[in-house]
Amino acid sequence: MKKCKSASELASLREKLAAARDPKKPTIVICAGTGCLAYGTQKLIDNFRAEIAKRKLEGTVDVRTSGCHGFCERGPLVVIQPKQIFYQHVKTEDAGEIIEKTILGDAVIDRLVYRDPATKEKILHEHDVPFYKKQMRLIFGMNGQIDPRSIDDYIAIGGYAGLAKALAMKPEHIVDEVTKAKLRGRGGGGFMTGWKWESTAKAEGSPKYVICNADEGDPGAYMDRSLLEGNPHSVIEGMVIGAFAIGSSDGYIYVRNEYPLAVTNVTAAIESARAYGLLGENILGSGFSFDIKINRGGGAFVCGESSALFASIEGRAGEPRQKYVHATDRGLYDKPTCLNNVETWANVPPIIVKGAEWYASIGTPGSTGTKIFSLVGKINNTGLVEVPMGITLREIVFGIGGGIPKGRKFKAIQTGGPSGGCIPEKHLDMPVDFDELSKVGSMMGSGGMIVMDDRTCMVDVAKYFLKFLEQESCGKCTPCREGIYQMRTILDRISEGAGEEKDIELLEWIGTGVIDGSLCALGGTAPFPVLSTIKYFRDEYLAHIRDKKCPAGVCKKLITFTVAADNCTGCTACARVCPTKAATGEKKKVHTIDQATCIKCGACFEACKFDAITIS
Amino acid sequence: MADMVTLTIDGRRVTANAGTTILEAARDANIDIPNLCSNEELHPYGSCRLCMVEITHKKRQRLVVSCIHEVAEGLEVKTATERVLNVRRLVMHLLLSRNSTHPRLREIAAGLGIEKSMFPVDYKGCILCGQCVRVCREVVGVSAIGFKSRGDTRAVATPFDEPPGDCIACGSCHYVCPVGVIPMEEKDGVRRIWKTDFPMAKCSVCGKYFAPVKQLEYFRKIANLPENHFDTCVDCRSTKK
Numbered sequence: 001m002k003k004c005k006s007a008s009e010l011a012s013l014r015e016k017l018a019a020a021r022d023p024k025k026p027t028i029v030i031c032a033g034t035g036c037l038a039y040g041t042q043k044l045i046d047n048f049r050a051e052i053a054k055r056k057l058e059g060t061v062d063v064r065t066s067g068c069h070g071f072c073e074r075g076p077l078v079v080i081q082p083k084q085i086f087y088q089h090v091k092t093e094d095a096g097e098i099i100e101k102t103i104l105g106d107a108v109i110d111r112l113v114y115r116d117p118a119t120k121e122k123i124l125h126e127h128d129v130p131f132y133k134k135q136m137r138l139i140f141g142m143n144g145q146i147d148p149r150s151i152d153d154y155i156a157i158g159g160y161a162g163l164a165k166a167l168a169m170k171p172e173h174i175v176d177e178v179t180k181a182k183l184r185g186r187g188g189g190g191f192m193t194g195w196k197w198e199s200t201a202k203a204e205g206s207p208k209y210v211i212c213n214a215d216e217g218d219p220g221a222y223m224d225r226s227l228l229e230g231n232p233h234s235v236i237e238g239m240v241i242g243a244f245a246i247g248s249s250d251g252y253i254y255v256r257n258e259y260p261l262a263v264t265n266v267t268a269a270i271e272s273a274r275a276y277g278l279l280g281e282n283i284l285g286s287g288f289s290f291d292i293k294i295n296r297g298g299g300a301f302v303c304g305e306s307s308a309l310f311a312s313i314e315g316r317a318g319e320p321r322q323k324y325v326h327a328t329d330r331g332l333y334d335k336p337t338c339l340n341n342v343e344t345w346a347n348v349p350p351i352i353v354k355g356a357e358w359y360a361s362i363g364t365p366g367s368t369g370t371k372i373f374s375l376v377g378k379i380n381n382t383g384l385v386e387v388p389m390g391i392t393l394r395e396i397v398f399g400i401g402g403g404i405p406k407g408r409k410f411k412a413i414q415t416g417g418p419s420g421g422c423i424p425e426k427h428l429d430m431p432v433d434f435d436e437l438s439k440v441g442s443m444m445g446s447g448g449m450i451v452m453d454d455r456t457c458m459v460d461v462a463k464y465f466l467k468f469l470e471q472e473s474c475g476k477c478t479p480c481r482e483g484i485y486q487m488r489t490i491l492d493r494i495s496e497g498a499g500e501e502k503d504i505e506l507l508e509w510i511g512t513g514v515i516d517g518s519l520c521a522l523g524g525t526a527p528f529p530v531l532s533t534i535k536y537f538r539d540e541y542l543a544h545i546r547d548k549k550c551p552a553g554v555c556k557k558l559i560t561f562t563v564a565a566d567n568c569t570g571c572t573a574c575a576r577v578c579p580t581k582a583a584t585g586e587k588k589k590v591h592t593i594d595q596a597t598c599i600k601c602g603a604c605f606e607a608c609k610f611d612a613i614t615i616s
Numbered sequence: 617m618a619d620m621v622t623l624t625i626d627g628r629r630v631t632a633n634a635g636t637t638i639l640e641a642a643r644d645a646n647i648d649i650p651n652l653c654s655n656e657e658l659h660p661y662g663s664c665r666l667c668m669v670e671i672t673h674k675k676r677q678r679l680v681v682s683c684i685h686e687v688a689e690g691l692e693v694k695t696a697t698e699r700v701l702n703v704r705r706l707v708m709h710l711l712l713s714r715n716s717t718h719p720r721l722r723e724i725a726a727g728l729g730i731e732k733s734m735f736p737v738d739y740k741g742c743i744l745c746g747q748c749v750r751v752c753r754e755v756v757g758v759s760a761i762g763f764k765s766r767g768d769t770r771a772v773a774t775p776f777d778e779p780p781g782d783c784i785a786c787g788s789c790h791y792v793c794p795v796g797v798i799p800m801e802e803k804d805g806v807r808r809i810w811k812t813d814f815p816m817a818k819c820s821v822c823g824k825y826f827a828p829v830k831q832l833e834y835f836r837k838i839a840n841l842p843e844n845h846f847d848t849c850v851d852c853r854s855t856k857k
C-alpha cells in the first residue's frame with residue numbers, strides 16, 4: 001500500500017474501498033472478540049472457510065471476523081449479512097448448515113435463533129434483539145462492521161475522515177469543538193476533555209505527550225479491551241486528532257499486561273496506519289508528525305492511576321505520587337501530558353466528523369454522548385452495552401438487561417467499578433449521568449455495573465470489594481493501606497455475628513478519614529461500597545449485628561441449611577453433591593443435614609429441585 | 617532574591633519564599649504541624665498523611681498535605697480544622713496499631729488526645745514512612761533497600777530478602793528512621809546491618825575502626841578527593857595538617 005499524501009487521496013481510497021464492499025454480497029460476520037474466542041470461535045471461523053471452499057463459494061460469500069458485539073454470554077455469535085439474521089451459541093459443525101440453509105437457501109435455523117427469555121419470542125434480526133434495540137451503539141457498533149485487523153474496513157466505513165477534517169482545522173478550533181461537545185473523560189473522573197486538551201496545549205515545555213490509558217483493571221470490566229481489540233483504529237484516530245490539537249508528537253498506549261489480543265491488534269493497527277500515512281511523519285501530507293508507542297502495563301490495578309501510570313512508563317515502580325501540579329503541566333517525564341481513557345479517545349472522531357452540536361444533543365446537559373457499560377451479575381442479559389447518557393438505570397436493568405433471572409427481586413446495582421457505591425431500587429429511575437451517580441453516593445467510574453438480587457448480602461458485597469481494594473492498595477499511604485484493612489476486619493466481624501452497633505459508626509468514621517486522607521483516588525474512593533451499603537441497607541447491617549442473622553442467607557457463620565421434610569422427595573441430589581457428606585438419607589426418604597459437619601457451601605441448596613433445602 | 621508570597625496560617629499572616637512548602641512556612645513561623653515522613657534532605661513523599669491541612673484558595677476549600685503543597689499568594693491555611701484532626705486521629709490510631717510504643721508516636725498521638733490505638737495492635741515497628749528507602753536512594757545513591765509487597769503487607773526489605781549487594785553499610789537508614797527500628801551494631805571491627813556483617817577499616821593514624829570498608833571504597837569512587845583521603849578517621853583527618 002502506498003501512503004496517502006493528502007486528504008483527497010484518502011477520500012478517493014475510501015471511495016474505492018467502499019465500492020468494493022458490495023452491501024448485497026452475502027457475508028458471514030463472526031464475532032472474534034475475546035468472549036466469543038473463549039468459546040472456541042476460531043474453529044468455527046476455520047470451518048466456515050473450509051465449508052465455503054468445499055462449495056467453491058470463495059468469490060460469492062465473504063467471511064468477516066469482527067470485534068466484540070457485546071452480547072458475549074450468547075457466543076459464539078454469527079450475523080448473516082445482508083439479511084441480518086442473528087445466530088447465537090453457534091457450534092463449529094453448524095457452519096455447513098448455515099451456508100446451505102440461510103445463505104444459499106432462504107431458511108432460518110430455528111435452534112440458533114435467539115429467544116427472548118422474558119417473552120419466549122423468537123427474534124431473527126440482531127437489531128430487534130431487546131439487548132441491542134435499546135442501546136445506542138455510536139462507538140461500539142462499528143465493531144460488528146469491521147475486521148479489527150483491516151484498516152481498509154475501517155476506512156471504508158468512514159474511518160480517518162475525522163482526522164482528515166481535523167488536519168484542515170486550526171488546532172484551537174478542534175479543542176473548542178471537543179469542549180463544546182462537552183465530552184467528559186470515560187476513565188473514571190469525568191473530567192472535561194476539552195479543558196484537559198486546552199491546558200496541555202497552553203502548557204510550556206516540550207515534548208508534549210498524549211497517552212491512552214488502557215490499563216482497565218476493574219474486575220469484570222472489559223469495555224476498553226473490547227474497543228482496542230475490536231476497533232483499534234478508532235482509538236488511534238482519536239489520539240492523532242488530539243495530538244494535533246495539543247501540539248504533541250509523542251504518544252503512548254498503556255495497555256494492561258493481560259490483554260495480549262489488544263496488544264496484537266493495536267500493534268498491527270499502528271503499523272498499517274503508518275503505512276497509509278495516517279501516523280508517523282508528515283501525516284496526510286499536512287506536515288504534522290506524531291507516532292505512538294505501546295507500553296505494557298505494570299500488572300497492578302493502581303497502575304491505571306495517572307501518576308502511577310507515568311512512573312510505570314518511566315520505568316519506576318507503579319506507585320502514585322502526590323503532586324499539586326496538573327499532569328497537563330508536568331506529567332510524564334515532567335512534561336505536559338494529556339492522559340485520556342480508551343473510550344474517551346474513541347469518542348473524538350465522531351465529534352469531529354459530525355460536530356459538537358450533534359454530539360451534545362445526545363445525553364444530558366451535564367453528561368453528553370454515550371457510555372459503554374459492562375453489565376454483569378444477577379441479570380438475564382449480561383455483556384457490554386452502550387447507552388446514551390441520561391438513560392435510567394431501570395431501562396438498563398430491565399429493558400436491555402432483561403431483568404433478574406429466576407423471577408427474583410432486584411436489590412441493588414453497583415456502578416463505577418470496585419469502589420463504586422450500591423444503588424437501591426428507589427433510585428432506579430434516576431438518569432445515568434456523572435453528577436447524578438455521585439449524588440447518590442456512587443460514581444460513573446469506568447463503567448462497571450453489577451446487578452444484585454435479593455439473595456445478595458450487602459455486608460458481604462461491601463466486604464468483597466474492600467477485600468479487592470485492600471489487595472490492590474499500593475501501601476504507600478497510611479489511611480488507604482491500614483484503614484481499608486481495618487474496615488475489612490470490622491466487616492468480617494459483622495458478617496460472623498461478632499459485630500457491635502458502634503461498628504457502623506466506626507466504619508463511617510474510618511471511611512471518611514480514608515476518603516479525606518488518602519494520597520490517590522484508590523483510597524479516596526475505596527470506602528464507597530461500605531458507606532453506600534450502610535446508607536441504603538443499614539437494616540441489613542443491624543440484622544447481622546443485633547439478631548445475628550444474615551437476611552439474604554449468605555454469611556456462613558449466621559446461617560444453617562436444613563431440609564424441609566414436606567418438600568423433600570428423597571431424590572438424593574443433595575447427598576450426592578455435599579462435599580463433606582453432611583447431607584444424607586436413603587432414596588425416596590426425607591434427607592437430613594448434619595449441622596456439625598456442614599460447611600455451609602450451599603451446594604445442596606443449588607442442587608435441590610424441590611425447594612426442600614431452606615436457609616435460615 | 618526569590619519571590620515572596622503572603623499567606624495566612626491559622627489566621628496569622630506569614631510571608632514565605634515562593635516554592636517553599638506550607639509545612640516549611642509553618643515551621644518558620646513556629647506553627648507546629650505534626651509530620652512523620654517529611655525530611656528536609658529528601659524529596660517530599662506525602663505518605664504518612666499526618667501533615668494534612670485545610671486550604672482555601674480562590675474560594676475552593678480542600679485538604680492537602682502540607683509537606684508537598686507549596687505556598688501561594690493569598691492562600692488561607694487552617695492546620696487544625698475538625699476534618700483535618702479527624703484524618704490525623706485516624707492516621708495515629710492506625711500507626712499506633714503497627715507501633716504502639718515509640719515515644720515520638722505516643723507524643724504526637726497524645727497531642728491529638730489519643731492514648732492508645734482503637735485498633736488491635738499487631739506490632740510491626742516500621743511505620744512505612746519511606747525515609748530509609750529514600751535516603752539510601754536519594755542521598756547515598758545506592759538503592760540497597762526498597763519496598764516489597766503491597767497493601768498492608770508492604771515492608772522495607774533488601775532485594776529478594778537476601779544480604780543487600782549494594783549496601784555500603786553507611787547506616788544512613790538506621791539514623792534516619794524516626795522510630796528507630798533498623799538495627800545496627802558494631803563489634804570487634806564488624807558492623808552488622810540488614811542481617812549482614814561488614815568489616816570495618818582501621819584509621820591509618822590512630823588505628824581505631826572507623827568506617828565500613830565498603831563505604832570507604834564507595835566514597836573513594838564517587839568523591840573527587842585524593843585516594844588516601846579516606847584512610848584516616850574524621851578526627852585524625854581534621855587534626856592532620
Ligand SMILES: Cc1cc2nc3c(=O)[nH]c(=O)nc-3n(C[C@H](O)[C@H](O)[C@H](O)COP(=O)(O)O)c2cc1C
Binds near residue numbers: 189190307340
Ligand atoms: C486506582 C485507579 C485506577 C485507575 N485505572 C484506570 C484505568 O484502568 N483506565 C483509565 O482510563 N483510567 C483509570 N483511572 C483514572 C485515571 O487516573 C485518569 O483519570 C484517566 O485515565 C483520565 O482519562 P479520562 O479523562 O479520559 O477519563 C484510574 C484511577 C485510579 C485512582
Ligand code: SF4
Binds near residue numbers: 473476477520524
Ligand atoms: S491511596 Fe492507596 S493506592 Fe493510592 S497511594 Fe495511598 S496506598 Fe497507594
Ligand code: SF4
Binds near residue numbers: 794795
Ligand atoms: S524502617 Fe524506619 S525509616 Fe524505614 S520506612 Fe520504616 S519507619 Fe520509615
Ligand code: FES
Binds near residue numbers: 662684
Ligand atoms: S509529612 Fe506530609 S504526608 Fe507525611
